[in-house]
Amino acid sequence: MTTLAYDLAVIGGGPACGPAARACREAGWSVCVIESGLLGGVCPHTGCNPKKVLMGPAEAVAMARHLAGKGLAGEPRPDWPAMAAFTRTFTEPVAPWLAGDYAKRGIDVLHARAAFTGPRTLRAGEKTIEAKKILIAVGATHQRFDFPGVEHLATSDDFLALAKLPARIVFVGGGFVAFELAHLAAACGARATILTHGDAALRRFDADLVARLVAATEAMGIAVRLNSPVARIDQESQGLCVSGPGFSLAADMAVNAAGRPPQLAGLGLEAAGVAATRAGITVNDQLQSVTNPDVHAAGDCLDAPYALTPTADLESRVVAANLLGTPTAIDRTGTPSALFTQPPLAMCGLTEADCQARGLAYVKKEYDLADSFPWQRLGETVGWSKTLVSPDDDRILGAHILGHAAEELINVVALAMRQNLPASALRQGIWTYPTCGYYLRYMF
Numbered sequence: 001m002t003t004l005a006y007d008l009a010v011i012g013g014g015p016a017c018g019p020a021a022r023a024c025r026e027a028g029w030s031v032c033v034i035e036s037g038l039l040g041g042v043c044p045h046t047g048c049n050p051k052k053v054l055m056g057p058a059e060a061v062a063m064a065r066h067l068a069g070k071g072l073a074g075e076p077r078p079d080w081p082a083m084a085a086f087t088r089t090f091t092e093p094v095a096p097w098l099a100g101d102y103a104k105r106g107i108d109v110l111h112a113r114a115a116f117t118g119p120r121t122l123r124a125g126e127k128t129i130e131a132k133k134i135l136i137a138v139g140a141t142h143q144r145f146d147f148p149g150v151e152h153l154a155t156s157d158d159f160l161a162l163a164k165l166p167a168r169i170v171f172v173g174g175g176f177v178a179f180e181l182a183h184l185a186a187a188c189g190a191r192a193t194i195l196t197h198g199d200a201a202l203r204r205f206d207a208d209l210v211a212r213l214v215a216a217t218e219a220m221g222i223a224v225r226l227n228s229p230v231a232r233i234d235q236e237s238q239g240l241c242v243s244g245p246g247f248s249l250a251a252d253m254a255v256n257a258a259g260r261p262p263q264l265a266g267l268g269l270e271a272a273g274v275a276a277t278r279a280g281i282t283v284n285d286q287l288q289s290v291t292n293p294d295v296h297a298a299g300d301c302l303d304a305p306y307a308l309t310p311t312a313d314l315e316s317r318v319v320a321a322n323l324l325g326t327p328t329a330i331d332r333t334g335t336p337s338a339l340f341t342q343p344p345l346a347m348c349g350l351t352e353a354d355c356q357a358r359g360l361a362y363v364k365k366e367y368d369l370a371d372s373f374p375w376q377r378l379g380e381t382v383g384w385s386k387t388l389v390s391p392d393d394d395r396i397l398g399a400h401i402l403g404h405a406a407e408e409l410i411n412v413v414a415l416a417m418r419q420n421l422p423a424s425a426l427r428q429g430i431w432t433y434p435t436c437g438y439y440l441r442y443m444f
């Protein structure tokens with residue numbers, strides 16, 4: 001067995017890997033990245049990017065429907081096989097490009113599944129790696145179920161790689177993946193059902209805006225069923241039968257969208273003395289393992305409040321700063337989240353329920369986007385915002401936007417929150433007219 005020695009070994013080659021691997025290599029460290037799948041991780045291959053490419057035609061269809069009778073004649077028709085082919089033009093070049101980039105920089109890439117054999121040693125295929133520092137960036141994986149017929153449950157990876165869209169699709173779960181993929185499927189002609197076991201969907205978002213989005217979701221023909229835990233899936237002659245207490249649904253595909261736990265099984269954390277819980281690796285605010293000072297972690301495998309590409313990137317940069325001698329605490333202030341439904345829902349900061357739970361005083365302002373020119377001219381009928389501002393110092397506590405362009409508008413709010421600008425900065429901004437952004441002044 002060959003033994004290789006590095007200053008830094010990174011386990012996992014996704015968004016949480018790149019910034020730290022590149023920064024340490026630029027500082028003269030020897031660096032290796034160990035990746036068991038495709039370089040680039042979930043985001044460019046089976047997550048954000050393929051999903052958003054597929055959504056392009058779906059967005060065009062929704063826009064055309066809203067403008068029907070308002071000057072747009074005819075209805076565009078999504079062509080799933082062509083959408084899938086277009087998507088591959090984005091996904092397929094990523095891993096070869098990254099391999100070339102790492103080679104050019106002198107970062108070694110090992111294609112193997114890594115596991116710790118000691119505090120600073122790893123086994124990766126036939127090789128032993130000894131590293132002075134190790135970054136765990138292994139991401140998350142699909143929720144495990146053990147009900148009868150679980151083998152019929154597909155993953156979001158399977159859905160995003162479909163060559164042809166099935167007619168009836170059930171999404172098990174009521175979070176980001178279930179809502180986004182159900183909207184995509186419905187816009188492309190499938191009958192979609194969202195089944196979640198709890199009594200609320202999209203818990204991360206503000207309940208009032210979620211209620212409006214759920215109504216819009218149902219108006220699109222998507223069934224949203226709460227309190228519906230799946231108990232079994234049976235393969236029948238006409239397709240699948242997805243059932244649980246009080247329900248039984250015929251489907252051509254059932255997709256696991258029930259959350260993504262950290263991918264820690266088989267990683268040998270106990271051999272390295274790295275503490276973790278079911279929520280992920282336990283770190284201090286410098287993203288260093290609380291039990292092994294030579295190990296850091298970043299991205300979806302962390303026990304952290306967000307599991308997003310921008311936060312994986314931020315965490316990787318914070319790890320790099322700490323490894324390279326600039327003590328840096330993670331600061332996630334002003335992290336925006338966007339749910340890419342029709343219309344999109346975006347948020348930054350606290351929900352109203354968070355403010356109440358923390359006993360924070362707040363001034364709430366609600367604004368009807370659908371009653372404003374940029375949304376009306378597009379025939380949009382669903383839109384709302386809720387902002388929460390401190391009465392003491394005009395600090396923005398939270399912002400929630402449902403409507404066309406919400407995912408872009410929230411970036412402006414996120415910048416203001418990250419730079420600790422008061423809400424008056426948004427009220428007094430000079431914005432291009434007639435854009436959605438112009439209306440930020442009325443939202444605060």
Ligand SMILES: Cc1cc2nc3c(=O)[nH]c(=O)nc-3n(C[C@H](O)[C@H](O)[C@H](O)COP(=O)(O)OP(=O)(O)OC[C@H]3O[C@@H](n4cnc5c(N)ncnc54)[C@H](O)[C@@H]3O)c2cc1C
Nearest residue numbers: 012014015016036037041042047114139299300307308309
């Ligand atoms: C369907 C879907 C849509 C999404 N959409 C968005 C979105 O629109 N916006 C957004 O911000 N986020 C989105 N996300 C989340 C985003 O993709 C993740 O937050 C991000 O990819 C996390 O990066 P990471 O580097 O932590 O993990 P990953 O991207 O999961 O990368 C981890 C890598 O580690 C490798 N690995 C794991 N274990 C080992 C091992 N033992 N040895 C070697 N290699 C290993 C894996 O193969 C993988 O390549 C989406 C996720 C999904 C599933």
Ligand SMILES: NC(=O)c1ccc[n+]([C@@H]2O[C@H](COP(=O)([O-])OP(=O)(O)OC[C@H]3O[C@@H](n4cnc5c(N)ncnc54)[C@H](O)[C@@H]3O)[C@@H](O)[C@H]2O)c1
Nearest residue numbers: 173174175176177178196197198257258259260307338339
């Ligand atoms: N637009 C984006 O930024 C985006 C898109 C997709 C995913 N993501 C990231 O990926 C993560 C994973 O997404 P996700 O949608 O899988 O998880 P999620 O945490 O958003 O939602 C999981 C849902 O599944 C439900 N659930 C849990 N166990 C269940 C069970 N046994 N039966 C039925 N329902 C069950 C939960 O109540 C919840 O509604 C997200 O939290 C997010 O960080 C982000």
